[in-house]
Amino acid sequence: MNKIVNDFSITVGTKNGSGSSTANNTILRSIFKMGIPVSGKNLFPSNIQGLPTWYTIRVNKDGFIARKETSDIVIAINPDSFAKDLASVAPGGAFFYADDIRQPITRVDIAIYPMPIKAIVKADANIPADFRDLVGNMVYVGILAQMINIDMEAIRAALTFHFKGKQKPIDMNFNALKAGADWAAANLEKKDPFQLEKMNKTEGMIMADGNTAAAIGSVFGGIQFAAWYPITPASSLAEALNDYLPVLRKREDGKHTYAVIQAEDELAALGMAIGAGWSGLRSMTSTSGPGLSLMTEFAGLAYYAEVPVVVWDVQRIGPSTGLPTRTSQGDLTFTYTIGHGDSHSVILLPGDVYECFEFGWKSFDLAERLQTPVFVLSDLDMGMNQWISKPFQYPERPMDRGKVLWEKDLEELKGNWGRYLDKDGDAIPYRTIPGNKNPFSAYFTRGTGHDEYAKYTEDSDIYMKNMERLARKQQTAKQYVPAPVLHANKNATIGIIAYGSTENAIFEAQHQLETEHGIQSEFLRIRAVPFSKEVDAFIEKHDQIFVVEMNRDGQLQQILYIEYPQYAMKFKSVAYHDGLPAAAKWVREGILARYEKAGNGTQKKAAVKKTAAKAASKPKVKKAAVKKSAATSSPKGKSKSAVKSKRK
Amino acid sequence: MTETLPMAGAASNVNAVGLSKNDYRGAPSTLCQGCGHNSISNQIIAAMYEMSVMPEDVIKFSGIGCSSKSPTYFMNRSFGFNSLHGRMPSIATGALFGDARMKGIGVSGDGDSASIGMGQFKHAMRRNVNMVYIVENNGVYGLTKGQFSATAEKGLQLKKQGENPYMPVDICAEALISNATFVARSFAGNPKQVKEILKAAFAHKGIAVLDIISPCVTFNNQENAYHSYAWGKDHEEPLHEISYIAPRNEIMLEREMNEGEIREVSMHDGSVVILKNLEKGYDPTNRTLALQALEEARENNWLLTGLIYVNTSKPTLTDIYNLVDAPLNRLTQADLRPDRAMIDKVNALMF
Ligand SMILES: Cc1ncc(C[n+]2csc(CCOP(=O)(O)OP(=O)(O)O)c2C)c(N)n1
Ligand code: SF4
Ligand SMILES: [Mg+2]
Numbered sequence: 001m002n003k004i005v006n007d008f009s010i011t012v013g014t015k016n017g018s019g020s021s022t023a024n025n026t027i028l029r030s031i032f033k034m035g036i037p038v039s040g041k042n043l044f045p046s047n048i049q050g051l052p053t054w055y056t057i058r059v060n061k062d063g064f065i066a067r068k069e070t071s072d073i074v075i076a077i078n079p080d081s082f083a084k085d086l087a088s089v090a091p092g093g094a095f096f097y098a099d100d101i102r103q104p105i106t107r108v109d110i111a112i113y114p115m116p117i118k119a120i121v122k123a124d125a126n127i128p129a130d131f132r133d134l135v136g137n138m139v140y141v142g143i144l145a146q147m148i149n150i151d152m153e154a155i156r157a158a159l160t161f162h163f164k165g166k167q168k169p170i171d172m173n174f175n176a177l178k179a180g181a182d183w184a185a186a187n188l189e190k191k192d193p194f195q196l197e198k199m200n201k202t203e204g205m206i207m208a209d210g211n212t213a214a215a216i217g218s219v220f221g222g223i224q225f226a227a228w229y230p231i232t233p234a235s236s237l238a239e240a241l242n243d244y245l246p247v248l249r250k251r252e253d254g255k256h257t258y259a260v261i262q263a264e265d266e267l268a269a270l271g272m273a274i275g276a277g278w279s280g281l282r283s284m285t286s287t288s289g290p291g292l293s294l295m296t297e298f299a300g301l302a303y304y305a306e307v308p309v310v311v312w313d314v315q316r317i318g319p320s321t322g323l324p325t326r327t328s329q330g331d332l333t334f335t336y337t338i339g340h341g342d343s344h345s346v347i348l349l350p351g352d353v354y355e356c357f358e359f360g361w362k363s364f365d366l367a368e369r370l371q372t373p374v375f376v377l378s379d380l381d382m383g384m385n386q387w388i389s390k391p392f393q394y395p396e397r398p399m400d401r402g403k404v405l406w407e408k409d410l411e412e413l414k415g416n417w418g419r420y421l422d423k424d425g426d427a428i429p430y431r432t433i434p435g436n437k438n439p440f441s442a443y444f445t446r447g448t449g450h451d452e453y454a455k456y457t458e459d460s461d462i463y464m465k466n467m468e469r470l471a472r473k474q475q476t477a478k479q480y481v482p483a484p485v486l487h488a489n490k491n492a493t494i495g496i497i498a499y500g501s502t503e504n505a506i507f508e509a510q511h512q513l514e515t516e517h518g519i520q521s522e523f524l525r526i527r528a529v530p531f532s533k534e535v536d537a538f539i540e541k542h543d544q545i546f547v548v549e550m551n552r553d554g555q556l557q558q559i560l561y562i563e564y565p566q567y568a569m570k571f572k573s574v575a576y577h578d579g580l581p582a583a584a585k586w587v588r589e590g591i592l593a594r595y596e597k598a599g600n601g602t603q604k605k606a607a608v609k610k611t612a613a614k615a616a617s618k619p620k621v622k623k624a625a626v627k628k629s630a631a632t633s634s635p636k637g638k639s640k641s642a643v644k645s646k647r648k
Numbered sequence: 649m650t651e652t653l654p655m656a657g658a659a660s661n662v663n664a665v666g667l668s669k670n671d672y673r674g675a676p677s678t679l680c681q682g683c684g685h686n687s688i689s690n691q692i693i694a695a696m697y698e699m700s701v702m703p704e705d706v707i708k709f710s711g712i713g714c715s716s717k718s719p720t721y722f723m724n725r726s727f728g729f730n731s732l733h734g735r736m737p738s739i740a741t742g743a744l745f746g747d748a749r750m751k752g753i754g755v756s757g758d759g760d761s762a763s764i765g766m767g768q769f770k771h772a773m774r775r776n777v778n779m780v781y782i783v784e785n786n787g788v789y790g791l792t793k794g795q796f797s798a799t800a801e802k803g804l805q806l807k808k809q810g811e812n813p814y815m816p817v818d819i820c821a822e823a824l825i826s827n828a829t830f831v832a833r834s835f836a837g838n839p840k841q842v843k844e845i846l847k848a849a850f851a852h853k854g855i856a857v858l859d860i861i862s863p864c865v866t867f868n869n870q871e872n873a874y875h876s877y878a879w880g881k882d883h884e885e886p887l888h889e890i891s892y893i894a895p896r897n898e899i900m901l902e903r904e905m906n907e908g909e910i911r912e913v914s915m916h917d918g919s920v921v922i923l924k925n926l927e928k929g930y931d932p933t934n935r936t937l938a939l940q941a942l943e944e945a946r947e948n949n950w951l952l953t954g955l956i957y958v959n960t961s962k963p964t965l966t967d968i969y970n971l972v973d974a975p976l977n978r979l980t981q982a983d984l985r986p987d988r989a990m991i992d993k994v995n996a997l998m999f
Pocket of ligand 3: 758759788797
């Protein structure tokens with residue numbers, strides 16, 4: 001039989017709340033430990049117990065570890081989703097199922113493996129009866145391990161980590177797993193091609209989820225105050241603060257340099273965070289869409305009164321309660337001008353778990369430097385799933401506390417300062433902080449009209465001048481925000497702009513576009529709004545720019561229209577919103593759909609494999625194509641229906 | 649730094665920290681003449697001056713409303729935050745973590761606290777935020793021109809609004825139920841009591857709720873309206889005469905009082921609040937009695953004033969957090985960023 005090594009996907013179908021997450025994480029972590037690039041995505045319903053839930057693992061020796069839309073191996077434990085799970089196995093794939101599920105199996109194009117999980121667990125006298133279901137999950141891990149060659153030492157390492165070195169649960173789970181593996185060795189004949197072999201591609205890497213990374217980054221950023229209200233998928237960020245602060249900021253006197261408050265709602269959460277930011281603390285809140293909606297009035301206050309604060313939005317799909325446990329990039333335009341009246345937000349867009357860490361500390365520097373709320377838009381996929389990451393690196397520069405005047409500074413100024421005076425010409429004023437004992441330090445903060453000395457005024461000229469300064473401050477921000485990441489390609493004929501967690505899917509789509517369609521591309525991953533000059537340059541350079549994102553309306557594209565009206569014709573939206581972690585398929589198909597729509601006859605030629613040199617020799621034709629498409633189709637066009645794909 | 653300040657008045661007009669009353673004033677009020685809120689601002693100025701509070705040790709807070717404008721009109725030398733409608737409590741909760749040695753004085757309205765901000769109001773109580781929380785209660789929305797507020801009595805007639813069909817919210821009862829540690833009611837038409845209660849409230853550690861009936865002379869001052877001057881004067885039912893004795897003063901007054909009628913409450917800072925009971929032996933440390941008294945007053949249409957409840961044994965919000973002695977907002981990178989070695993430790997904690 002053909003062997004397929006280190007290049008396949010596994011999907012486990014279980015019931016929510018059945019305790020399978022330990023089992024699934026064990027599979028993921030052991031493959032990582034074997035040095036093979038891997039990702040794991042939990043596709044779960046908004047429910048505590050009972051509804052079907054899936055865990056999909058992607059193994060890929062070349063590092064393409066975005067979620068794969070097809071499943072090569074399916075493990076079916078949940079009778080309720082059995083038929084669906086069976087149907088979802090790709091032709092030539094493998095199907096493992098709990099043999100107490102008695103439902104018809106009609107497929108002949110896949111390998112079928114029944115698993116007597118209950119019998120195996122029952123046979124082990126060491127497993128207490130009420131642990132049988134939980135530990136039973138380990139049996140399927142064992143059977144899978146035996147059949148695809150997961151290394152037993154790697155499994156032990158994963159379990160040791162999971163149970164924090166506690167020998168009893170480690171042994172109990174490992175033994176159940178071993179029993180499964182032994183049973184499979186004795187009773188199952190390998191009929192599918194999927195195999196794992198050790199590599200060394202994850203050496204020196206870590207595995208973590210973005211919410212934990214964000215919390216740890218915030219701790220290294222010197223966080224002093226956080227207020228939050230529970231919401232999926234953001235809760236684990238604040239909970240990680242509660243886990244790591246006591247460890248990382250432990251002091252000999254046992255006292256605390258921080259406070260974390262669970263607020264009564266998101267209004268109060270941001271209110272408290274703004275209060276703390278105003279009184280000089282590195283302060284943040286973390287939430288998701290519905291919470292961000294509640295925060296809008298306060299966001300406007302922080303913008304107008306110029307209070308530093310960091311707001312994490314771990315995005316889930318809306319509108320309204322939407323699909324609460326599904327991922328999305330749907331809050332971008334909302335955040336862009338959040339609050340009533342004119343406003344511009346500073347937004348950070350981490351693209352992976354490492355950047356969740358990095359923006360954890362950088363966001364405080366930015367907020368205090370710019371004296372404005374900084375929004376960090378992560379998403380459920382990044383926030384809650386385990387990703388391979390390079391290790392966290394100590395911040396490369398000291399904390400930037402921004403323009404703060406203490407007693408000594410005021411003495412030197414002889415009390416001569418104005419809270420909203422643009423002394424340096426960069427539109428960023430100086431601030432003082434409560435507790436400053438200088439009698440000239442105090443000022444009165446308000447969301448009503450104010451002059452340069454923070455005095456109440458309704459004077460039109462003063463109002464306009466202040467608002468114009470705030471607009472200039474957004475320009476100043478461009479020099480401080482993280483620059484985009486350019487994945488350059490000299491031979492590129494198209495540009496791709498994206499942000500956030502879609503990067504892996506885009507890499508893979510780029511690869512497919514090049515090898516299967518002869519289209520070479522260059523990819524700019526934006527990491528902040530406002531856009532810095534690198535974004536200007538990229539847009540100027542490319543004629544056809546695909547804007548890839550996970551929402552319905554092409555939100556980044558809308559912002560690009562606003563910021564680059566002169567280049568509006570260049571942008572083509574590849575927007576998709578199925579609520580699942582990004583997959584190369586819709587990225588590729590979306591690009592092809594828009595690319596083909598050019599209707600210049602390149603479609604067929606492009607579909608034929610082309611060398612890079614040939615692709616590069618096509619620019620003239622492409623230019624014409626761009627013009628034509630811009631003239632004949634709306635920016636969003638039909639691409640969305642064209643890329644719709646079936647999912648279970 | 650105080651020496652460099654221009655001092656108003658003669659040396660004899662300065663208090664124990666060397667400040668004159670002027671040092672406690674704010675910008676001229678832009679509220680209506682005769683508005684109860686103005687008289688409360690004046691009593692805040694007097695109380696702070698008499699207590700020799702350093703203005704730099706106080707943070708002023710407010711929400712939105714005529715009442716919430718007041719912090720502009722007292723204590724210019726204190727930091728202030730005029731926040732959003734109903735959201736003063738959350739801003740104060742966060743801000744007071746900056747320097748936990750500071751005390752908050754918040755001014756809110758009945759619309760601000762009993763309607764839009766009811767949730768935050770009650771959560772500030774249960775957290776025991778270290779601030780004086782004044783509700784300038786006029787039974788109407790002043791700033792939006794005379795709509796009913798949630799404290800307006802059932803049956804109140806207002807010009808454009810007709811008759812109020814709903815039962816009122818009782819600020820003191822809500823505060824008590826939410827575990828406030830200091831609850832008092834007063835009447836802007838009784839400035840002496842307002843001032844003494846303010847002093848006691850300021851000396852209290854934790855949240856001190858003052859429901860001060862503060863007539864809106866423009867929109868709700870008819871003779872028979874509960875929140876009018878006339879009704880207040882006629883129906884005020886003080887629980888006791890209240891006086892506040894500063895920590896280091898010799899407590900002379902005490903001796904002159906008739907023992908049986910006196911109740912003392914000692915505050916954390918060593919000051920004493922003396923309650924001279926007018927009728928029954930009211931015990932403001934008994935929560936059940938306090939609720940009973942409020943209920944009795946409601947049944948009898950009394951405007952019950954005085955210190956209704958006090959509990960000096962509860963930790964404040966910032967106490968609960970066991971913070972370092974230095975103000976959090978004076979900490980630097982050395983205190984806040986873990987050592988370089990910790991990054992390896994963290995990476996080792998990941999898989
Ligand atoms: C979110 C929001 N809704 C409504 C308003 C309009 N508004 C301003 S003040 C006010 C009522 C103020 O009443 P109260 O708190 O009793 O203060 P008063 O003016 O009576 O002192 C309202 C509804 C607002 N500022 N913000
Ligand atoms: S409208 Fe009423 S509450 Fe407002 S300032 Fe005038 S009297 Fe005071
Ligand atoms: Mg009112």
